[in-house]
Amino acid sequence: MGFILAAAGSAVGLGNIWGFPTQVASNGGAAFLFIYLLCAFAIGFPVMVAEITMGRKTGRNPVGAFKVLGNNKLVYSAIGMWGLICGVMILAFYTVIAGWTVSYVFEEVFFYLGMTDWASWISNTGNGPINAVFATVFMGATISIILGGVSDGIERATKFMMPLLLIILVVMIGYVVLQPGAGVGLEVYLFPDFSKVTPDLVLSAMGQAFFSLSLGMGALITYGSYLSKKENIPEAAAYVTLMDAFIAFLAGLLVIPTMYMAQAQGVPIFDDSGNLLASAALIFQVLPELFHEMGGLLGLIFGGTFFFLLSIAALTSTISLLEVPVSYAIDEHGLKRKSAATYIGGGVLAISLIISFDTSLIDHFVFIFNEIGLPLGGFLICLFLGYYWKTDNALAEMQEGYPTVMTSFFARVWPVFVKVIAPLAILYNLLSGLGII
């Protein structure tokens, strides 16, 4: 249970509630939802099992795991290193957005108190100094939890946060779908127009699936290294994948109808040609509209709690993002946990501060490190496990907590996905998304 909670804590975060609805809105609605689900289950789930198994087998960080299983060959450790780089760059922009979730808790409070000038001042996502302050606060919180050791804090936070987030999403969805104007959004979200599927959309959906499931950079290799031999890996991975996809689905159900409602009420969401005006800040424009409309104390309770829970969800993800390079520095370079967390966290924060002053960088980071970097990492993990370490060895590791795995349906299907289906699909999507084929 502890592992599932921690892994779900890593997976459920801004990717689900900020990233997913934003991608749906900029990429053809329901068509994106369907391709996304396909990517999460057909590519994401097999890769998740691969990562967790590599971590548990070796008990190491991503670079160390590739070193051990790859017999010290540099080419293989490089795969882990690539994951580390992607993780660090993702953490850099993630921290800025996570900072927004905290500033919006204040926004809701100021708005309730009638201090509307303060509310709009603190919630201006284009304000460099404010972004920098909140990003620093957030990184400070992440570092201090990492210093306290991983398991306890994450487990406790996730156990209480996840059900509450779920409840608040469901209640808000109930409220939104009854509002006039929400119908258009529901239609866009649930009825696919497959003519909208382009190589570009597929690339974004695949990147989003990797990002949301925390895959392709070794976060789950690291978490797998803390997993007990008694656990059933495929089962744990299935729970995490389902939970993550479900929360993303709910977030879309809340945000997409709200966007259309807000647009109908004169909040500019799309430009004349139907493109999103400020993609990175979408949910921060749209959701406060909803909370303000609920009005009074109700708006404060829902809005404040929502952004608070979102910042906790983001925190359980930044912890896993920072834990990867930290465990690497501890295991491979003998650093103390304290210096590793402080130096690496501080270094990443320096990049976050640059992004704080130019938030248009976020879209570029998303493209390079999420949409290309993570699937590339997943592709290399599949090839390494499938053809070098071999799926039979991985299945033997799984057998420890899943005694009947060898004769299971899973053992017949998973190797095919790891060796053939996932790598081919990733390669094809990368090449076509980049316009190479």
Ligand code: PFF
């Ligand atoms: N999965 C997290 C989210 O959806 O917000 C983000 C993330 C965490 C990505 C950890 C990658 C990672 F290793």
